[in-house]
């Protein structure tokens with residue numbers, strides 16, 4: 008089959024369309040003819056040799072797909088040849104064919120294109136996990152979502168609104184409008200003003216209940232300042248670095264704070280299946296109604312994969328970058 012290969016660890020120029028062995032579905036797996044896949048930061052790190060795939064996963068890039076079932080394993084009960092499915096993979100999405108655990112596959116809603124469906128799994132599962140499972144966000148609570156216009160951020164804004172929370176975000180100037188259009192109540196240009204001052208001013212010094220953070224080190228101190236009593240901080244990435252200096256940890260005690268972190272890819276199969284199940288129950292009806300929708304910045308043909316990676320690495324995208332897989 009055709010697949011995107013990494014010639015050797017390095018820059019986007021190392022990506023090339025080539026040939027790779029077609030995967031075989033196990034008894035509980037579906038072989039899917041991939042119509043679309045989407046980019047994640049993990050792909051850019053894996054391309055550079057900095058993020059090896061988990062044990063047993065395909066060495067090919069690609070954490071999510073949408074496509075049509077070509078073959079269903081002998082134990083599969085829910086999907087059959089010809090069904091349109093989408094879902095999260097441990098790897099192998101940048102390919103003409105991919106295998107997915109049947110329990111991780113979701114049916115593509117009729118109102119969504121394959122490109123739209125491929126833009127959902129990683130960011131909506133991550134955002135759901137952060138807001139609901141870890142952050143325990145409740146109706147009427149306030150959440151601060153950093154990098155609000157990122158793929159995960161745009162999913163988190165929509166899910167938090169669906170959960171009836173008040174949503175504050177940080178983003179760079181050109182992306183503020185997109186966050187407000189998605190329904191964020193307050194969007195802060197973090198490059199212009201200290202975000203903690205704006206959060207405290209907007210909330211009458213009360214602070215927020217939950218923070219979803221991708222920046223880590225440089226935001227840790229300010230995040231603690233923004234959290235109110237019983238606040239929850241969920242750290243999903245360290246885009247700003249992993250080191251923290253001069254933080255007064257006593258706030259964690261006095262405000263009864265919870266500090267959590269997670270990477271979805273390293274979670275067990277059972278965890279990912281349960282998360283997929285919960286997202287599917289909560290979100291698929293809302294996708295069907297158009298109350299949730301993936302935010303797509305650009306769709307590239309997969310021959311342009313190097314261009315797509317370069318674009319992601321310039322931090323310009325609002326929402327997802329999708330690859331159309333042409334066979």
Ligand SMILES: NC(=O)c1ccc[n+]([C@@H]2O[C@H](COP(=O)([O-])OP(=O)(O)OC[C@H]3O[C@@H](n4cnc5c(N)ncnc54)[C@H](OP(=O)(O)O)[C@@H]3O)[C@@H](O)[C@H]2O)c1
Nearest residue numbers: 048133154157158159178179243244246247269270271322
């Ligand atoms: N833990 C998990 O399970 C999990 C799952 C999926 C993704 N992630 C991680 O979550 C992060 C977001 O993923 P994504 O695919 O949504 O990313 P994305 O769409 O590429 O967006 C990332 C955005 O973060 C902002 N940013 C980057 N560096 C920054 C910095 N140093 N300080 C402040 N803002 C910065 C930029 O937006 P502005 O222009 O607004 O600054 C950038 O466009 C990535 O690091 C990814 O690896 C984690």
